[in-house]
Amino acid sequence: MSKRLDAVDRRILYHLVRDARNTSAPEIAEEVNVSGGTIRNRIAQLEDAGVIRGYHATIDYQRTEGRLTNLYICTSPVPDRDRLSKQVAEIPGVVGVRQLMKGRSNLHVTAVGDDMQELNHVASNLSSIGLEIEEENLLQSEQVLPYHKFGPDESRDGITITDFMKLSGGAEVVELPVSASADVAGLTLSEANERGIIHPNVLVVAIERDDTILTPRGDTTVRADDLVTIFCRGGIDEETLEAFGQGSR
Incomplete structure (x- = not known):
């Protein structure tokens, strides 16, 4: 899931x-x-x-006494792909196995060897377990990069998280678990606001419940054991903590 x-x-x-x-x-x-x-x-x-x-660790094997790194592009019968990938992982010299959701060239194997003789031995082992090697190449280099949408420039409707913080006067983001005795427990967010339990400077931005992230709305009921994420303009105070049943920080 x-x-x-x-x-x-x-x-x-x-x-x-x-x-x-x-x-x-x-x-x-x-x-x-x-x-x-x-x-x-x-x-x-x-x-x-x-x-x-x-x-x-990301290792440059060429710098370890000139070892060679090879990529084997293989085809496995689709019903046997999981089983064969586990067998491939047991072959000496193999350092990576990648499965693809396709009919051919669906298993990519990365292996390291002292020389071409060792890499040829890996190829023989791959063939012996039932894989068809479509192509193989020596790897020159490889980079692992973070996904840009998870980074500092991530935006929502053109406004970044940092921008929101600036517009909110340096708001503090806090996660609060809701206790059974909390004043907000059992109330909708609208009810909590109308009764003054949630301060106007406090914005509920997410509610995590049973491994699900809820988008809060006025008619969303806050339950005990929810994990609530809030923006607090000017910082969180004791009154807000008590509203969620948390007392002193």
Whole structure:
């Protein structure tokens, strides 16, 4: 099942792909104006959801005593593709396996060898398990880049998150879990606003409920155990925290 991402999730993914080793949670938190703890929690959620599948070093094998990296473009019978890709991963020298949703050339294999003899041995192993090698080439270089729509220039109707913050007078973005005893629990957002429970300077921008991200509307009811993301113009105060049942920060 796919996971819906909000602006914070997207920015996390952008920075982790760009440079996971040298990017800290506080650095991402400062950019999107949330706490470092929120970023760490979001990373854990993205890992649990299978969006972040691992963290890997990018290695230039040519700089390791002149080793060669080869790309094999193979065809697997579609019903056997999953099984064969697992077998390919066990072949010595293979460092990457990619499946494509197509009939031919549907399995791309990357392998490293000390010389062409070792790479030829990998090719023989691929053929022996039932793959047809359509093409092979030595890799010169490869880059992994972050998706630009997850980055700092991401926009919504022409207004960036940063622009919104400026227009809001430096608003603070906060995630608050709703406790069962919270004043807003069981109320619609309109009711909470009319009763003065949610301050006019507080804008509810997202509600996460049971792995679903809801777009808040006036008739949206806030429930206990919801995770609510709010923009607070001028910063969050104790009154707002208490409204969501959180007390002192």
